[in-house]
Amino acid sequence: MNKNSLNRYKAHHNKWIFNLLLWVLLFFVILFLFADFPLKKIDFIYVVSYLLTLIPPVSLLIYYLVPKFLKKEKYVVFVILSIIIISLFSYLNIQFHQLIIDKIFTDYYFISYYNDVQTLIVFAAVSLIATFFKLLEDWIHYNQNERREIEERLKVLKGQINPHFLFNSLNVLYSLSVGKNKEVTEATLQLSNILRYVLYDSERKTTIEKEKELIENYIAFEKNRHTVNSTIKFISNIDTDSEIQPMLLLPLVENSFKHGLKSNINNPFVIINLEFNKNVLLFEIENNFKANNLKYTEEYNGIGVKNIKENLAILYPNKHELTIEKTNETYKVKLVIDLK
Template identity: 30%
Template sequence: MILTLSINLLERLGLIIMFAFFISRTKFFKNYVLKIKYTFKENIIFAILWGFMGILMTMLGTPVSGGIANSRTIPIVVSGLLGGPVVGAVSGLIAGIHRAFFATGGDLTSISCGISTLLGGIIAGYAKEYIESKDKKWIYGIFVGLVVEILQMIIILIIAKPYYEALKLVKIIFIPMTFLNALGIGLFFLFIQQIIMENENAAALKAQVSLEIANLTLPYFRTGLNELTAEKAANIIKNITKYAAVSITDTEKVLAHIGLGADHHKAGGDIWTNITRKCIETGEIKFAVRKNQIGCENTECSLKSVIVAPLKMNDSVIGVLKIYKNKENAILKSDIELLKGLGNLFSTQIELGNIETQKQLREQAELKALRAQIKPHFLFNSLNAIMSITRTNPEEARRLLQELSIFLRTSFKNSDPFIPIEEEIRYIEAYLSIEKARFPDKLFIEYDIDHNINMMIPPLIFQPLVENAVKHGIRNKNGKGLVKICINKQENLMKFKVEDDGIGMENIEIMNNNSADRGVGLINVISRLKSIYNEELKITTNKNVGTTITFEIPMNGGRL
């Protein structure tokens, strides 16, 4: 008897597996499994569907000693595990009422099976939240199925009368119904697991999409968040993802809105959707699955679902990124993950752009400070030196005034980040001419410069090193001092070298540790060499022998 019953139940199980396979391939069921939140209408539709599946399984059951061996538990438990307590209760109530009052045969267990069917749907519904976080859901589905079937057998023994008839029935149906129905639930969830895996693969593809979008939007967001960059980025997202609409805002107004609803969600207009304000206030991703949850005041608006992700800089919300769909309850988990990823990527791009901007502003300020650090006594001493030879050597005085003019003009002007190398050389020559006039019997200069070079270099990248050799190498030396200036091409590199035979550098360790003791000029040179060319100064020094400083830069430019 048990063997025959098991074969019959296996046949029913085969039907359920075929049903599970075909329904799992439908878009309607896939969306139901993957949605974040269900509408009341969808819950009722699926509750009724599962309830009627339970009725069908009862009708296909096999009468056994006053009971009906059937697979009704499978659709009822599945309904609860997928839809929660309400869906499980409704489907269990539908199938339970049928079993208790309308099923043909099985009068011994009609009431007890009706009650156990309702309880099974409720138990499975409350197990939904726990199972959702698990990977192997089919194993937990089997376990819930076993619990529900065992509970059904206990209720039969408690309610069904006479007791000995109930016990006889339970002995026959316990093993085949309990284990085969639990197995059927597990198999059903294997198909559901396949849907989830396919969605995860789709999410992986969306991750690739987000990276593609990030690469295309990088040139725009690096310049900051404004109407122009927002419009460019929104167009890129809309074209790639095909969402109904894409919108980007700051904390006060809409920066761009591309797609449906652009007639009233206009760029430059104030933010007036409640869900956007909530995202800005909380800094958390928000979504709405119905039109009335969006908070749009336009009754004709065709946008019915939305996800809103915050855009942040230094952990502060500076705007939001939104994607819309034109159907209610159309938000999938993969959509939320995509927007969350894009929000994080765009926030990073904006932060990096801000860092780059601040870096450029700092470098410009440092360069201006370097140009402006002409101390008054240098100017006074230079003028005094020129005045002293005005009567004895007017031509030399005129030449030195020209050199001082070149020096001052170059110091005060706001040049571009790169200048022709001949401008830097001319600036050095003007500076050394003035210093030579001040110390004619102490300072001697030798040049080894290739003037047939056409390349661009950062301004003041070499002159501060020459000035350091004069000030700290030669002036403090007893007797004469020599400074050699070398600028020559070596293959694809331009080599710069300044060499003096002065007192040497006792604080070379301080030089290499980026200390403020070196002065603004040297700090700036080292910093810019590193950031632009990834090059460092090479320093050789010996006490009372002299110092040599060299560096090389590529002829074809640096990192910028």
């Protein structure tokens, strides 16, 4: 989780509400285990005092051991420390009732309802319940936060692409409108398909097949404004309805056209390869460019690649690999995503 995600997570994560609900739940669990019906005053005193001895071990467990060891996959250390803490406080529970509570409430005689082993089992069961609800709460808040983050990043991504793309698209339609009605019709249809996808289909998960169609429409549209000596190849074996987050590949394609075919170089080319095998998506795109084109180099090394990496880190954490190979005249990007 990045810094912005963590801040938003904390903002929506109210531990006071969680603790209130947790201890109310535990109160009724212990009351059910210990109390005799009809309920008497001593039942409530005993349950409350019992909960007081549970607060330290449960708090240590869910606020220290879980984030420090369990979530970092240090399972052996987590189990050992949990056993020590639960054993220690279950023993203190018995001593607390026999030596302290019994002297505070002199009208009653307090002893532990259970023997040492039974008390240990109760402490272990309550600790497991508390840990389960803590992990459940973290999971719910984390997923809510991730969903917000994904939605925000997709909106930002659309905002980065759309204004520039629409501006250039209008210029293309204008240049084609002079005595070329057929070309205008085809270009308008291609643009319509692209914009419909961007505006309506990019709000949710889409299929790899639709992403492929988006790239094909983009290439067909861009071919209207490139010189005859340019080479554009799109190789794909995609024939699947597997899902993928939208608008991940188009920014890479757009950058290759922008800095390759539009950079006034001899025999410009863009070669795109899209494959899908065993739930792994492979996307490769290569283009040539001017070696002294500082703007191109800075964009890929700066804001451009940064945004792409941030989107992938949010959408596919630990399930993708992005590599960039640069020579004096060519730029190649390789993206691998595990879609299992």
